[in-house]
Amino acid sequence: MQTDSLARTAFAPKQARWREQLSAAVRKPARLLEQLGLDPLGEPADSHFPTLVPQAFIARMQPGQRRDPLLLQVLPDRAESIAAAGYSDDPVGDRASAKGPGILHKYEGRALLVTTGACAVHCRYCFRQAFPYTSQRAGADRWRAALDYIADDPSIEEVILSGGDPLMLPTRRLRELTDALASIAHLRRIRIHTRMPVILPDRITNNLLDWVGSIPWPVVFVVHANHANEFDEHVDDAILRLRRRGAHVLNQAVLLAGINDSATALGALMRRGFEAGALPYYLHLLDPVSGAQRFETDAARLGNLMDSLRRELSGYLVPRLVREVAGEPYKLPVL
Structure with missing residues (x-):
């Protein structure tokens, strides 16, 4: 090492x-x-x-x-x-979960801040590609209302920074946000959903690492890679640098037809991600966002696919196959 x-x-x-x-x-x-x-x-x-x-x-x-x-x-x-039945611009019910500009509260104990609408890459299966970021983004001038909502609900113990990609924000803005969150006594954890360590590993600068080290709670980075080929030595180093600042790093993926919907591809992804320092987390079924139907995997294949992974991988390398359904109190386990 x-x-x-x-x-x-x-x-x-x-x-x-x-x-x-x-x-x-x-x-x-x-x-x-x-x-x-x-x-x-x-x-x-x-x-x-x-x-x-x-x-x-x-x-x-x-x-x-x-x-x-x-x-x-x-x-x-x-x-x-091409329009397809069952596909929509709001496939996971984000808009119904909005509690004000930039804050979603779907699940008990957790609140999500939509920090920005910007990403470093546009993935064609993105479930927020039609999200109304103009009105539903917690920009610096709107953070106060979102922070007040979190402060007023003592059941919220974890804040998720999402977007877009929160690491598209300048590090000083991220620090301002977490400094403000630090005044809320009932918070216990912060989670950061980002594709940056995979897409633009140079974003993991010394300045950003100093910010990570300053956060007063356990920090969980949930990165997003769908295929083993997304990892290289620069991605490995970005993840290593985060971990050396005390961050926990998990990887979530989306099951995508023609990309990773085989036991061979998924097994390679889980092994390679773990070698890089990212523990397998969720394997999401495709969120049915308009225009993404070509990525849908045949449901009849899911059982054999997961059986193969469980046979071939150590238990800690097997991701949790889930589907997010609007209105449900948690992501639904599949198989």
């Missing part, structure tokens, strides 16, 4: 580099395909949910492979414009 000093020397990112990488992200499907040596003719233009893919993620794709599992997660498809 690397020492912390070696990790800092080998991979420590420059404080502004991740923003430069985000500015250089690919924003046109044709350019993405051309960069991978693929014919862009006939590919759909962007829909309401524009293409956004940083070069750091593209670098892990296989040139010339149209079915590359990372490419399929971010490449628009004509099927997105």
